[in-house]
Amino acid sequence: MAPADIVLPCAVFGNITDPDIERTVDACTRLCATAGRVIRTRSRKAPGRVPLIRGWFGERGFEGEWITEEELFRSVGVHRFRGRSRPLRPGERVLTFLGYDRLRPPT
Template identity: 65%
Template structure:
């Protein structure tokens, strides 16, 4: 999969992914609005070109409060995200080239106020989805939010994802309607963060097409 070219789908306004991006950006905007005064930490897992956050932060009144780490493996996407952050003067946005499944990449940034897990759950197997949700108890602070996405193609895993979050102390704040092929959800953490465990790998990125063909 050419993950750089894959992002072109966001540029087609009527595509499901373009609509998903707008929903995610709105939820990021609302989450930033609701953050307490002072520093705000954001981490993004499999950040791609960083559009989820970088499409919001330059014009947001909290931009100077935000310190963010975007973790992405594809070198072209890393370069584009880093350039977008530089162009917007977002000096506290760090774009890391690395495997987002390794918790080591989030050291020093957890627990975060906002955790973005977008474009991940549709590309990993169910046990790894649950493992990633479990790891969100390490990534997210008490009162912080996880903003996540998952397609609703058969089998629709959105109800199960909600169940897994809610079984780990997260409260469902918002989930997009069933009419949206690309679902977006927000869960707020009501528990106490678990210390980060460096050296732990939380998922293997398989890819949607390979998962479908294997099923």
């Protein structure tokens, strides 16, 4: 299924650590086709991570095409991939949702 024309990491970046956000942005270079788009979400609650996330996308060959106005609490951004898609890494874990241990049934 990869590389895809549209990648949707929505409701993800507010539920993972900063290193996992950066790894997920990096993984988008393997999930997204050249000229494809990533549509991502993130709230603007403290600590504000939207500028950091936008920077990580920019460092990896994504061009910011659109973002919601800064006064809105919820941020939606569209990033177009201008780089060349890289191969997927089978079995690679990119992220762990915060609180995941609370969601798993006891063993």
